[in-house]
Amino acid sequence: DAGVIQSPRHEVTEMGQEVTLRCKPISGHNSLFWYRQTMMRGLELLIYFNNNVPIDDSGMPEDRFSAKMPNASFSTLKIQPSEPRDSAVYFCASSPPAGMNTEAFFGQGTRLTVV
Amino acid sequence: GENVEQHPSTLSVQEGDSAVIKCTYSDSASNYFPWYKQELGKRPQLIIDIRSNVGEKKDQRIAVTLNKTAKHFSLHITETQPEDSAVYFCAPGRFQKLVFGTGTRLLVSP
Numbered sequence: 001d002a003g004v005i006q007s008p009r010h011e012v013t014e015m016g017q018e019v020t021l022r023c024k025p026i027s028g029h030n031s032l033f034w035y036r037q038t039m040m041r042g043l044e045l046l047i048y049f050n051n052n053v054p055i056d057d058s059g060m061p062e063d064r065f066s067a068k069m070p071n072a073s074f075s076t077l078k079i080q081p082s083e084p085r086d087s088a089v090y091f092c093a094s095s096p097p098a099g100m101n102t103e104a105f106f107g108q109g110t111r112l113t114v115v
Numbered sequence: 116g117e118n119v120e121q122h123p124s125t126l127s128v129q130e131g132d133s134a135v136i137k138c139t140y141s142d143s144a145s146n147y148f149p150w151y152k153q154e155l156g157k158r159p160q161l162i163i164d165i166r167s168n169v170g171e172k173k174d175q176r177i178a179v180t181l182n183k184t185a186k187h188f189s190l191h192i193t194e195t196q197p198e199d200s201a202v203y204f205c206a207p208g209r210f211q212k213l214v215f216g217t218g219t220r221l222l223v224s225p
Contacts, residue, residue: 006144031211033213035215042204042215042216042218043159043204043215043216043218044215045213045214047213048212052212055192055212071196080195091158091159095211103149103161103164104161104213106158106159106160106190107158108157108158109158
């Protein structure tokens with residue numbers, strides 16, 4: 001398996017533009033997570049899905065952020081409109097269904113820069 | 116929400132020394148206690164984990180100890196090597212929701 005695949009790897013956009021980050025989890029995994037990493041705030045959980053259903057979105061910073069998981073092999077995180085303070089590395093991770101808590105496998109991340 | 120703190124925030128050791136990183140958490144319902152390693156520019160990767168019914172787990176040079184009563188768990192690395200240099204995160208959780216700690220930057224000097 002190729003692991004968790006995120007695209008794009010890097011994104012530079014202007015303030016006010018819409019940004020869409022994409023994630024393909026590992027086949028057979030039923031949980032998917034979106035994290036944001038910055039120097040100031042560390043690694044923050046934004047939202048996670050179980051069997052394509054959003055379970056906890058309490059980490060989503062504000063209404064400008066939205067996430068979807070239309071099927072078991074694809075998820076998106078959208079920011080509209082983007083702001084410079086959204087600049088960060090965004091990680092997607094997935095985990096298998098075995099047991100209540102299992103290893104989260106991370107993608108390589110998307111480095112977002114909003115200018 | 117869950118409060119997760121790590122100490123120290125940075126740790127410098129000489130090659131061959133031992134390193135210990137402590138993680139304290141507030142959610143008494145946490146039942147899964149992993150440690151992740153993140154090298155510069157890379158993704159976080161699991162290095163060891165422990166569940167709430169076990170007090171200690173060891174895997175070669177790394178070990179994790181858990182004190183559920185005091186709500187803390189620690190990462191122990193023995194015989195450190197330069198390739199151990201990275202940022203280490205604890206991520207206590209339950210029901211697959213992992214809350215990452217603030218991170219500890221470990222630097223191992225040759």
